[in-house]
Amino acid sequence: MHKVLKKYVPESAASPCFELIKQNGVHLKVVNERVTRHGDYRRLENGMHQITVNANLNKYRFLITLIHEIAHLVAFQKFGRHIKPHGNEWKYTFQQLMLPFIRPEVFPLSLLPVLAHHFKNPKASSDTDAKLSLALKQFDEGPDKTFIFELPYGSLFRIYNGRIFKKGNRKIKRYECMEVATGRIYLFQPNAEVEQLR
Incomplete structure (x- = not known):
């Protein structure tokens, strides 16, 4: 492991992560990419604690996601299962x-x-923290990505599931975008990755 x-x-984070996994009885599964989440924690019927993390994450996002999910397990054990997730x-x-990981090593x-x-x-x-999300994305491998905040007003773009939208105005923190097929308005985070069409 x-x-x-x-x-x-x-x-430098591998040993402390291994200790956290061992100490909390975690069964870690590294899985194929899921678009809607980076990882999740689940208590299995047999009482084991399973954490899954997407394999395609860069090392820094993987570490944050792993600790995020371990925090669910530890918080439930410490404060009870009725707390808000x-x-x-x-x-x-x-x-x-x-805290022990936020250091230059x-x-x-x-x-x-x-x-x-x-x-x-x-x-x-x-991903909800746009500054952190963008800072982490610079360490991703693969082709350069386009983000909604970079698109000009009125641009057409496609999201991961093939749906096409037209970029609208910014409302507080998010952009109102109209789905071309239905005319419905959806809100997008500024750092949502999209494929620009025109």
């Missing part, structure tokens, strides 16, 4: 578990201030 972890997390108890637990210096800001009040998903 330790050798496997080195493939997915920064090298991303409530104050989970936030506190996530902050405490993540684990993350690039450019990410540290963004992480420090994010972990003052962690969100349910790292």
Whole structure:
């Protein structure tokens, strides 16, 4: 398991991650990409704790996702199963578990201030924090991506499932975009990855 972890997390984070996994009795599964989530935690019928994390994540996002999911398990054990999944108890637990990793031996210096800001009040998903999401995406492999905030007003774009939208105005933090086929309005995070059509 330790050798496997080195493939997915920064090298200096592999041993502490392995200890957290062992200490909490986690069965870790690295799975194919799921568009709607980076990872999840589930207590199985046999009492085991299963955490899945997408294999396609860069090392820094994989580490954050793994600790995010372990925080669910630890928070449920410490505070009971009736807490909100991303409530104050989970936030506190996530902050405490993540703190030992927010250092230059684990993350690039450019990410540290963004992480420090994010972990003052962690969100349910790292993608919800646009600054953190964009900072992490610079370490992704593969072709350059286009984000909604980069598109001109009125541009047409396609999302991962093939649906086509027209970019509209920004409303507070998100963009109102009209689905071309239905005329319905949807809200998009500025850092949503899309394929520009024109």
